[in-house]
Amino acid sequence: MTHGQAYAQELLPSASQLAIANAATLGLREYFTGLIAERRTTLGDDVLSGWIRTWDELEPDRDAADETLYYLAMFIVIAALETTSTVLSSMIWTLDQHPDQLALLRRNPDLVSQAVEEALRYDPPVHVTTRAAGEDMELRGVPISRDQLIHIMIASANHDPARNEDPGTFDLRRQGGRLTHLAFGGGIHYCIGAGLARLEANLLLDRVVRRFPTLRVSAPPEWEPRVAFRRVRALHVVDR
Numbered sequence: 023m024t025h026g027q028a029y030a031q032e033l034l035p036s037a038s039q040l041a042i043a044n045a046a047t048l049g050l051r052e053y054f055t056g057l058i059a060e061r062r063t064t065l066g067d068d069v070l071s072g073w074i075r076t077w078d079e080l081e082p083d084r085d086a087a088d089e090t091l092y093y094l095a096m097f098i099v100i101a102a103l104e105t106t107s108t109v110l111s112s113m114i115w116t117l118d119q120h121p122d123q124l125a126l127l128r129r130n131p132d133l134v135s136q137a138v139e140e141a142l143r144y145d146p147p148v149h150v151t152t153r154a155a156g157e158d159m160e161l162r163g164v165p166i167s168r169d170q171l172i173h174i175m176i177a178s179a180n181h182d183p184a185r186n187e188d189p190g191t192f193d194l195r196r197q198g199g200r201l202t203h204l205a206f207g208g209g210i211h212y213c214i215g216a217g218l219a220r221l222e223a224n225l226l227l228d229r230v231v232r233r234f235p236t237l238r239v240s241a242p243p244e245w246e247p248r249v250a251f252r253r254v255r256a257l258h259v260v261d262r
């Protein structure tokens with residue numbers, strides 16, 4: 023259901039994509055509302071029970087607390103799942119497209135964390151994020167009025183030659199690591215799960231590189247037609 027809901031976050035969703043997103047949102051609402059009600063019967067040591075305790079202290083209106091809990095649970099699950107589930111496939115695809123870099127990584131598995139950062143820079147799982155202007159302003163000569171929406175093209179920023187020399191080159195030895203990209207956004211809304219996502223991506227890539235020394239991609243990935251939350255539907259590989 024999260025795959026369908028993610029269409030609601032697209033830049034220019036089609037009517038049929040929005041219909042898919044609507045149906046998915048209703049399904050997720052039903053699921054999380056039921057889960058919250060079930061947890062309320064016996065609070066445990068799990069994350070959702072912790073949130074229920076916190077919100078019950080903050081919000082005397084039980085329905086309002088449950089509404090917030092629903093949004094929180096749904097948002098975290100989508101933000102966590104629709105990103106990390108793509109990152110391994112897109113890293114493997116990018117490496118496969120650059121055999122010299124893949125060979126370098128296989129000779130030096132210690133470069134895994136640099137490979138993760140460079141893959142996040144080169145082809146980030148989230149290509150665009152959005153902000154609303156809090157006041158009238160001018161940004162690099164462009165007037166922006168209060169409440170206007172601004173779509174920030176993360177992938178494009180990651181390829182800014184003023185920030186990264188020769189940005190079209192996929193280079194594991196690029197200096198700067200995590201400072202070279204905005205894959206996790208920036209400022210007050212910086213991705214809350216960046217640490218966990220990096221841990222997962224590093225572990226996955228490390229295991230794949232060490233365990234499957236002859237792994238190759240056998241067909242180009244099948245991409246979901248999405249820009250905001252990119253998604254690889256399938257990536258076929260062989261190991262021989």
Ligand code: HEM
Pocket residue numbers: 097098101102103105106109146147148151152176204205206207208209210211212213214215216218219
């Ligand atoms: C490779 C994996 C991930 C990528 C590329 C990613 C990317 C992003 C981006 C671009 C933003 C928007 C930042 C901004 O607007 O400045 C964001 C926000 C967020 N992410 Fe992630 N994310 C990933 C994994 C996760 C995980 C694993 C979690 C949760 C466990 C998570 C939870 C969140 C939340 C809650 C926000 C909203 C933060 C806020 O608005 O204050 N993300 N992420």
